[in-house]
Amino acid sequence: MNHQFSNSFLLLALMLPSASLQATLVAGAITGLQCPHDHYLLTRSGVPTNRPVQIFTEVREGDTIAIHANQPALYYRDEQLTLQTVTYQQIPFTMPSAGKELEPSCHPTRYTVKRQGQPLPSLPSSLQAKDVIDLLPEQSILQLQLGSQSVITDVKYKDLAYTVHATGEVPTINNNLVSWLGQWLTQANENQLQQAVILRTRGETENTTTLPSITLLASAPQEQQLIAGERLLELAWSGGKAPFTLTLAHAGHAQVLATNLQTQWLRQTVSLSPGKYQLLLQDAQIKGPISYQFTVVTKLPSMPDELSMVNLSANHLRLVIQSAWLANQDEGKWLWEAYQQVGMLADNYLSARTLKTALEQGQSITITLE
Numbered sequence: 267m268n269h270q271f272s273n274s275f276l277l278l279a280l281m282l283p284s285a286s287l288q289a290t291l292v293a294g295a296i297t298g299l300q301c302p303h304d305h306y307l308l309t310r311s312g313v314p315t316n317r318p319v320q321i322f323t324e325v326r327e328g329d330t331i332a333i334h335a336n337q338p339a340l341y342y343r344d345e346q347l348t349l350q351t352v353t354y355q356q357i358p359f360t361m362p363s364a365g366k367e368l369e370p371s372c373h374p375t376r377y378t379v380k381r382q383g384q385p386l387p388s389l390p391s392s393l394q395a396k397d398v399i400d401l402l403p404e405q406s407i408l409q410l411q412l413g414s415q416s417v418i419t420d421v422k423y424k425d426l427a428y429t430v431h432a433t434g435e436v437p438t439i440n441n442n443l444v445s446w447l448g449q450w451l452t453q454a455n456e457n458q459l460q461q462a463v464i465l466r467t468r469g470e471t472e473n474t475t476t477l478p479s480i481t482l483l484a485s486a487p488q489e490q491q492l493i494a495g496e497r498l499l500e501l502a503w504s505g506g507k508a509p510f511t512l513t514l515a516h517a518g519h520a521q522v523l524a525t526n527l528q529t530q531w532l533r534q535t536v537s538l539s540p541g542k543y544q545l546l547l548q549d550a551q552i553k554g555p556i557s558y559q560f561t562v563v564t565k566l567p568s569m570p571d572e573l574s575m576v577n578l579s580a581n582h583l584r585l586v587i588q589s590a591w592l593a594n595q596d597e598g599k600w601l602w603e604a605y606q607q608v609g610m611l612a613d614n615y616l617s618a619r620t621l622k623t624a625l626e627q628g629q630s631i632t633i634t635l636e
Contacts, residue, residue, distance in 0.1 A: 292324040293432040296331075297418070298409025301372035305337040305354075306408070309427075325430045331408060332427035339401065340377070341369040342393060358400035365393040376405045376423065478506025478530075478549045482605060483558040485628035490560040490602040494538050499523075500609040502531040502626050506549035513555070515544040516562075533609070538562045560602065567595045582615045590621055601625060 296319065299306065306319035309330040317323065319331065335355035342365040344350055352359045368389055370377050379386045380398040390397075401407075403424035410419040412432040421428045480503045483490060501512065512523040512532055516539070524532050540562050546555035569588065586608060593604035605625040611618035 293327045293329075293430050293434050294325055294410055294412035296320065296323045296325065296408065297411045298406070300376055300405075300407050301333065302337075305334055305371065307332045307334050325410065325412075327430055327433050329430045330427045331421070331430075333407075338371055340371055340399065341367075343367045352399070354401075358398050361393050361395055361397040361399070363395045366391060368393060368399070372401070372407070376401055376407065378402050476505035477552060478503050478510065478547050478556060480545075480547060480558060481628040482602060482625055483545070483560070486601050487598040488596070489599070491599050492538060492560060492562050492603050492606065493566060494540050494562045494564050496535065496537050498533055498606070498610070499536045499538075500531075500533045500606055501545075503547060504530065506530070506547075507551045509550055511546075511548040511555070513546040513548075515546065516541055540564055566603070567592065567600065582611050582618060585611060586615075586617045586621055589618075593625065 299319070303320045308315050308317050308319050308323070308325075309332070310317070310326065311328070325331070333354050336353050338351045339354045339357050340352045340359075342350055342352070342361075344365050345363055350365070368379075368391070370389065374389055377389060378400050379389055379393070380400070381394060382396075393399075401423050404422055406420035407423045407426060408421040408428065410421065410430070411417070412419055412430070417432075480501060482502075503510075508528045509525070510527040510530070511525045512527065514521045514523055514536065521536075523534055523536070543560050543562060545558040545560065547558070548555040569591065589604040589608040592600045592607065605622060608618045608622050608625075612622040613619075
């Protein structure tokens with residue numbers, strides 16, 4: 267596969283195979299959330315949906331986005347140190363007595379506390395009786411990228427519920443995540459990337475009715491390869507029923523990585539020597555584990571000099587681009603290694619999290635640098 271590289275322009279595009287493209291048009295996508303993603307409610311054609319409201323969720327003309335009134339807007343501890351919950355429908359909230367340890371659910375800059383009618387300069391660690399806690403009406407609570415010209419719209423708290431009025435001008439594909447990635451990486455600045463909400467909360471159970479599956483390994487076109495050494499191994503799967511057990515087998519020896527695991531992800535340091543491995547995933551509902559094969563080797567593909575010297579202001583973006591390039595090599599043999607390399611960056615950077623999530627979901631990777 268031929269690639270062209272230039273220091274002046276970078277575009278990373280993750281996309282589904284062309285057969286998955288659909289003709290459906292959307293108005294745009296969500297590109298910023300200031301509250302937890304499950305606090306938002308998307309209504310389509312007048313009917314509340316179960317569709318996740320996350321970064322890159324597509325929206326159509328007429329969609330309405332609101333906040334769940336009964337979700338917790340904030341927490342605090344009362345004088346007896348009992349944890350108290352305040353919902354959005356209780357905002358603005360007047361403290362009935364003194365309290366402490368105020369914990370807002372949304373970004374802290376979206377809140378205000380008034381004491382004797384005057385706003386405090388910042389959220390206090392200790393609260394007094396009759397303090398009034400509110401969400402600032404003029405602060406952005408949601409960001410949308412709308413229309414074929416990708417106009418950025420900041421939705422203020424006072425504007426919720428917000429109805430999308432832009433017409434359906436943007437082509438869509440099956441997966442909400444990947445259709446906006448290239449444009450996002452080229453337009454978003456460092457502050458936007460650091461402040462953006464991650465796409466999926468760790469430990470969140472997505473489906474407990476199907477068999478567990480590590481989608482990346484199950485859908486990979488080739489047996490995966492990892493580099494040998496003492497290193498962090500990161501795994502994520504969908505489906506199944508907790509608790510989970512993960513075992514790593516090599517050369518007649520088996521190492522239990524985790525047992526009685528309640529989450530659908532694991533990050534653990536392992537020692538990998540060259541050779542063939544089996545990764546065994548067992549849940550509470552199947553009699554025998556699901557097995558995945560991979561090979562440990564000592565050398566990565568040689569990276570083009572042009573790519574290693576790409577001039578990016580943020581080092582993490584360079585590593586994301588390089589990981590995407592690696593995922594594209596040798597007919598997909600390095601997808602899992604690319605996933606491991608981008609994994610630690612994903613805790614802090616949206617661009618890395620986007621690539622990592624796409625790999626988790628078994629997306630094909632196309633990188634174009636020109």
